[in-house]
Amino acid sequence: MKFAVVVFPGSNCDHDAYHAVKHVLGQPAEFLWHKDTSLQGADVVILPGGFSYGDYLRTGAIARFSPVMQAVTAFAAQGGPVLGICNGFQILCEAGLLEGALIRNRQVQFRCEHVNVRVEQVDTPFTQAGTAGQVLSLPIAHGEGQYFADSDVLDRIETQRQVIFRYATAAGEVTPEANCNGSMNNIAGVCNATRNVVGLMPHPERACEQVLGSDDGLVLFESVLRRLTVGAV
Numbered sequence: 581m582k583f584a585v586v587v588f589p590g591s592n593c594d595h596d597a598y599h600a601v602k603h604v605l606g607q608p609a610e611f612l613w614h615k616d617t618s619l620q621g622a623d624v625v626i627l628p629g630g631f632s633y634g635d636y637l638r639t640g641a642i643a644r645f646s647p648v649m650q651a652v653t654a655f656a657a658q659g660g661p662v663l664g665i666c667n668g669f670q671i672l673c674e675a676g677l678l679e680g681a682l683i684r685n686r687q688v689q690f691r692c693e694h695v696n697v698r699v700e701q702v703d704t705p706f707t708q709a710g711t712a713g714q715v716l717s718l719p720i721a722h723g724e725g726q727y728f729a730d731s732d733v734l735d736r737i738e739t740q741r742q743v744i745f746r747y748a749t750a751a752g753e754v755t756p757e758a759n760c761n762g763s764m765n766n767i768a769g770v771c772n773a774t775r776n777v778v779g780l781m782p783h784p785e786r787a788c789e790q791v792l793g794s795d796d797g798l799v800l801f802e803s804v805l806r807r808l809t810v811g812a813v
């Protein structure tokens with residue numbers, strides 16, 4: 581299965597994602613430049629973390645106009661699996677492929693630490709190898725990760741089970757203390773209505789090997805591999 585990792589000016593987690601897919605998962609992977617207009621036959625698209633265009637204007641607000649985003653949007657519309665990690669999540673929200681917005685952390689601080697997230701739904705291509713309620717230890721590294729949505733959007737994504745990850749305690753309790761950036765309803769990641777586009781603020785690609793302190797992030801990559809080889813479960 582071919583994974584594509586999109587590189588924007590200012591991406592800084594592109595090599596982390598490439599390493600996780602290519603060397604840990606053992607799958608073919610290629611970088612795409614943001615000016616590319618074709619996904620070159622990719623089966624999965626990853627928008628990695630970083631500071632595209634220096635986070636000027638708003639995070640992801642300029643990157644959404646990169647030429648490659650037209651191809652990503654068309655791929656997503658056909659049901660192709662797309663994963664946005666951190667800045668990738670911000671870009672997907674700005675592009676309208678995911679709902680809501682990522683605003684400045686409640687503490688008005690860049691937060692760089694390991695957090696726990698609870699897997700809420702396993703019927704997405706990026707969580708199907710997990711179990712509902714499973715707690716993943718994943719790093720965060722962001723200044724603008726506070727998930728925000730209008731109340732009607734929030735109600736709808738909750739009702740339609742589009743909240744995929746929530747900040748939680750190690751025991752899986754969703755508490756205000758576990759909410760590392762002040763996100764509404766402790767939301768760490770969401771999917772679109774057709775469930776093939778997933779975005780999250782924590783970095784699963786930086787938690788794919790025990791030597792890094794956790795390999796809990798592997799479940800996202802193993803999930804999409806299973807989706808593409810075996811199908812939905």
Ligand SMILES: NC(=O)CC[C@H](N)C(=O)O
Pocket residue numbers: 593628629630631632635639665666667668721722723724725
């Ligand atoms: N690790 C990242 O992707 C950084 C995210 C981002 N641009 C922020 O600080 O909010």
